[in-house]
Amino acid sequence: MITFKDVTYQYSETTPPVLEGLDLQIPDGQYVAMIGPNGCGKTTLIKHLNALLIPSRGEVRIDGLNTRETSCHRDIRCHVGMVFQNPDHQIVGMSVEEDVAFGLENLAVPSQEILPLVREALSRVGMAGFEKRTPFTLSGGEKRLASIAGVLIMNPRYLVLDEPTAYLDPAGRRRILGMIRQLHREGMGIIHVTHDIGEVADADRIIVMERGGIIMDGSPSEVCAFLMSRDNPGLEAPAMASLLAKLKESGWDLPTNIISMEAAYNEIHSCMTRLAKVQ
Amino acid sequence: MQNLNFGQFNSAFSPLRHVDPRVKILTVVVLSILIFQATPGVIVMISLFMGLVILISRVSMQELGRALKPIAVFAVLLFLLHLFFTEGRDIFVIPLLPVRITYEGLENGFLVVWQFAALVTAGALLTMTTPPSTLVAALEKLLKPLKIVRVPTQDLAVMVSMALRFVPTFSEEYNRMKTARLARGGDLKGKGLIRKVKTAISIVVPLILSAFRRADDLAAAMEARGYARGPRTTLKELRLTGMDFAVLALMVSFAGLTIVIRFIDF
Numbered sequence: 001m002i003t004f005k006d007v008t009y010q011y012s013e014t015t016p017p018v019l020e021g022l023d024l025q026i027p028d029g030q031y032v033a034m035i036g037p038n039g040c041g042k043t044t045l046i047k048h049l050n051a052l053l054i055p056s057r058g059e060v061r062i063d064g065l066n067t068r069e070t071s072c073h074r075d076i077r078c079h080v081g082m083v084f085q086n087p088d089h090q091i092v093g094m095s096v097e098e099d100v101a102f103g104l105e106n107l108a109v110p111s112q113e114i115l116p117l118v119r120e121a122l123s124r125v126g127m128a129g130f131e132k133r134t135p136f137t138l139s140g141g142e143k144r145l146a147s148i149a150g151v152l153i154m155n156p157r158y159l160v161l162d163e164p165t166a167y168l169d170p171a172g173r174r175r176i177l178g179m180i181r182q183l184h185r186e187g188m189g190i191i192h193v194t195h196d197i198g199e200v201a202d203a204d205r206i207i208v209m210e211r212g213g214i215i216m217d218g219s220p221s222e223v224c225a226f227l228m229s230r231d232n233p234g235l236e237a238p239a240m241a242s243l244l245a246k247l248k249e250s251g252w253d254l255p256t257n258i259i260s261m262e263a264a265y266n267e268i269h270s271c272m273t274r275l276a277k278v279q
Numbered sequence: 280m281q282n283l284n285f286g287q288f289n290s291a292f293s294p295l296r297h298v299d300p301r302v303k304i305l306t307v308v309v310l311s312i313l314i315f316q317a318t319p320g321v322i323v324m325i326s327l328f329m330g331l332v333i334l335i336s337r338v339s340m341q342e343l344g345r346a347l348k349p350i351a352v353f354a355v356l357l358f359l360l361h362l363f364f365t366e367g368r369d370i371f372v373i374p375l376l377p378v379r380i381t382y383e384g385l386e387n388g389f390l391v392v393w394q395f396a397a398l399v400t401a402g403a404l405l406t407m408t409t410p411p412s413t414l415v416a417a418l419e420k421l422l423k424p425l426k427i428v429r430v431p432t433q434d435l436a437v438m439v440s441m442a443l444r445f446v447p448t449f450s451e452e453y454n455r456m457k458t459a460r461l462a463r464g465g466d467l468k469g470k471g472l473i474r475k476v477k478t479a480i481s482i483v484v485p486l487i488l489s490a491f492r493r494a495d496d497l498a499a500a501m502e503a504r505g506y507a508r509g510p511r512t513t514l515k516e517l518r519l520t521g522m523d524f525a526v527l528a529l530m531v532s533f534a535g536l537t538i539v540i541r542f543i544d545f
Contacts, residue, residue, distance in 0.1 A: 050503045074505055082503040089493055090500030094411050094444060101514040106505035111516040118514070136447045150504065 006058035033200035036209030081151030087143035141172025158189035201260035295408035300417035346403035361388035
């Protein structure tokens with residue numbers, strides 16, 4: 001369980017807080033999506049999950065471990081794996097296997113045990129055979145998968161991903177999203193930061209942030225209904241929900257709290273079937 | 280900046296790749312000492328030895344030439360300095376100028392250029408036949424005794440490895456900036472010294488700023504993956520093999536032989 005209790009964070013005393021009085025609980029194994037406009041504090045929040053930032057006020061606990069206690073940091077970083085937005089900025093090794101091994105080297109795992117674990121982590125993300133490749137020559141999607149492998153090798157309970165599909169082509173995007181769903185099915189807690197609500201339609205919960213606070217926290221359909229009900233500067237209502245709203249305006253009897261294309265198709269299909277029966 | 284592959288590891292099939300990097304570093308150190316103490320007899324011996332190593336290493340002369348190219352200007356400069364400003368027996372006196380070419384100047388010039396080229400070749404052979412990660416691991420092991428005087432050898436090794444990791448990043452960033460400039464009609468081959476300096480500054484300053492930003496991100500990524508002061512292990516553990524001991528024995532014998540030759544030369 002991840003717990004935020006009245007967390008406020010300021011980068012310096014002269015600047016306004018980026019997070020203010022934030023309370024949050026994330027149970028084990030939950031798939032949580034986080035959306036919000038640029039500068040709303042999403043990245044600052046997730047950096048607290050890994051003890052990269054310590055709250056100016058309040059406390060963050062990861063499975064009971066307080067991030068304020070330096071002695072817990074190594075354990076916290078084993079519990080929470082973090083994949084940053086730009087994979088190029090987190091490559092530490094000159095080969096894929098060296099990069100993936102970095103976490104275990106830091107945990108002082110005996111050398112002879114590292115290589116089999118590296119191979120296992122790479123095959124888990126579908127990158128077996130890439131061990132000797134230079135990370136800089138990989139495609140965007142492959143780099144991202146290699147960074148996920150570098151985190152998975154530490155066997156975390158929660159995986160934090162900051163805009164994991166940014167800069168990726170559709171194939172790369174599908175690959176990464178498939179991988180995230182797979183890890184969630186295996187029981188891993190996922191915290192997925194994104195601008196595109198469409199890609200987190202199957203999350204257990206979506207948190208909407210604005211100006212350093214949480215303005216909505218609910219199921220995808222609840223969040224969708226919330227976004228459709230107000231003007232959201234910096235946030236876009238789901239494309240499918242907007243389409244359904246337009247059809248509704250034209251007289252179709254459709255719900256407007258739908259995010260995924262599949263669910264939208266089903267709704268339109270059943271509406272058309274109903275209409276055909278009436279005629 | 281495009282020559283950033285200077286001396287970089289690119290000989291995956293070189294037999295020297297299998298020699299322990301600690302042995303290779305020690306060999307380069309010993310060779311460097313011998314190079315600086317060289318007498319004419321020793322010069323011939325070291326040149327033959329290095330020629331043999333180049334043959335065994337299977338590093339192509341073209342690659343080696345690329346590594347030596349950046350130092351050619353310095354080598355010529357060094358040669359001319361010694362040629363013109365060494366006192367001794369005159370070969371040629373330039374009229375009206377306080378410059379004279381002497382036998383000693385010519386000899387010293389050749390010696391210094393040879394020393395310079397031999398040192399760079401030895402260094403290039405080391406980096407070309409050793410993957411950067413194992414080179415860093417070797418440095419860490421060799422510096423280990425300094426731990427007694429509280430030198431953070433592990434952190435030093437990680438620093439070196441991060442510096443090496445940044446080489447392709449810088450190269451890529453530089454090319455991106457250059458392309459962005461060209462795309463907006465910028466001229467990168469401006470004539471005149473002032474214009475060249477201005478162009479260089481306009482690329483170097485944003486390059487440095489971006490390096491700072493990237494260093495921040497990288498530090499956070501390293502910390503997030505558990506990097507901290509404390510015991511660490513490495514993926515590849517270095518172990519000396521029979522071949523390494525053979526190379527060490529060869530090196531010691533060669534050093535001994537050069538010392539004998541040196542005394543004979545005297």
